[in-house]
Amino acid sequence: MRVFINLAMLISLILLSSCVQKSYKRTIVFTLDVSQVNNIKKVGIRGEKPLNWDNDLELTKIKDSFYKATVTFDTGYKFVECKFTVNEEFELQNQDNRRIDFNEIRDTTFYKASFNSLK
Numbered sequence: 001m002r003v004f005i006n007l008a009m010l011i012s013l014i015l016l017s018s019c020v021q022k023s024y025k026r027t028i029v030f031t032l033d034v035s036q037v038n039n040i041k042k043v044g045i046r047g048e049k050p051l052n053w054d055n056d057l058e059l060t061k062i063k064d065s066f067y068k069a070t071v072t073f074d075t076g077y078k079f080v081e082c083k084f085t086v087n088e089e090f091e092l093q094n095q096d097n098r099r100i101d102f103n104e105i106r107d108t109t110f111y112k113a114s115f116n117s118l119k
Helices: 002-018
Strands: 024-033 043-047 060-063 066-075 079-086 098-101 108-114
Touching: 024 043, 043 066, 098 108
Parallel strands: 024 108
Antiparallel strands: 024 066, 043 079, 060 066, 079 098
């Protein structure tokens, strides 16, 4: 009976340890061009953790019509999904989220975008 219990515990440990996905710290530097938008009060981004789909992470204005944010993700995924907001209104209404693949060589990915455009 003791051998059975030890064997069951060993199998449980193996199964539990093999289910854990390795995570990595990945940083994305977002740069957003909002030159096609008028009356800008606030520019933000929403998405998957550590971002949030309910509240904006505010981007900082770096020069005329350009905003920037740096976000570090602790993730096991190779990509993240997000959307930008202006005045708390989502871009790309009724379209898929932006999918940003992390740089596989470096820990930092640089992502440049224009509001409401996938070009």
